[in-house]
Amino acid sequence: MRGHDGAAGDGMNVLLVEDDPGIGRFVTRGLAGRGYRVAWERSGARTVELLAGGGFAAALLDLGLPDGDGLALCRALRGAQVRTPVLMLTARGALQDRLDGFDAGADDYLPKPFAFDELVARLAAIIRRAEAPVVTPPTFGALTLRPEARTASVDGQPLPLSRREYDLLARLVAGGGATVTRAALSNAVWGDAPVSDNSLDVYVGYLRRRLYEHPAAPRIATARGEGFRLHHPDQGTSQV
Template sequence: MKLLLVEDDPGIARFALRGLAAEGYVVDWHRDGRNAAASLATGSYCAAILDLGLPDCDGLDLCRDLRAAGIDTPVIMLTARTTLQDRLDGFDCGADDYLPKPFAFAELVARLAAMIRRSGMRPGRIAFGTLRLDQIAREAFVGTVRLTLSRRAFDVLAALVQGGGPVARETLLKSVWGSDTEVSDNSVDVYIGTLRRVLAAHPDAPTIRTLRGQGFQLVLKNETI
């Protein structure tokens, strides 16, 4: 499962990154609110850990703005603000949980797991905007509409969602066909073309961009990169 950590303190961030990776989470780390908001808007994360004292904004304002924009990613606030009013303010702006610093890492993990369960996100589910993939059932949806994909096309799409940025052809070949494959780059292009046609049938679906020298990247409609 993929998490977003928004924390400007490198020491705390590295501690959390190591521990969460050991628990099986994939974690992206941002030090400021502006980049965090852009990442959360993709819908790629099952939860966010949000510090309140960020260099470019207050975490309360960021959480409030996320909710106003319709971004419902579960958020746990991790902060040195410990009064009852601080906690009430956090819940009032849309946080799902609130954990004061200093904290026990085991408690953070337990609270994250409980928060993700309440949100209905199951292990193996990943998302990008309106696109949702269930890797256990091997099903893909845009909104509530199920996509008809071959096994290989599903794997290519999952690799693009998990990539979180440009994914090279070589990376797709290794992750989908295996490191010993003799399949050519043209096979990747064929499946990318198929996925583009499938996604194009849904106005709210992400699109796949080709980036010269970098590979392919999922982007939201009308998003510039």
């Protein structure tokens, strides 16, 4: 079957929690035609139990249910550590209603009436996001890098860095404590642009001072004639 582009569901299980029989039949039949397997619940009573058991790629959750409020139900799901993506369906379409839905833990929010193709597209999107691999941020001891934001922190405390300081630190972290040559560091910071050894030393000095401001941060050791490497703060001298 085709992938999750709104054209086919690849036989995925979806839980629909909707008390309106007309909407329930419409969504169930439509999604079945797109390759999804739909389990339709008319109330929220079993929602937490069903989703906690796994096996569902996503849930479509109506806000107005006969036995409770969909917002409270979504909060209960997240409180029970159920991470199944949730697309809320509701007649409440004001901005504050949408914000309340996101605050309750919903992944997306679709006001009624809705176009079926938009429902399918939004459903496929939240499933894709949930399936995206979790990328572990690069770390070295108490230091953590966030490449997507080009930021760094030490024990959760921000480490203010310039763009070049960040590039230099990221390359040292990638070295994992091994010596990174001067040429490799220069290339990481300046690319193919010609740069003097003195310029690299200047930025290493800047970065050293940034790190020294945090007792738990790694230190930069100099490998004479070779390059630089990171080491933990309790491992002695900055020159080898």
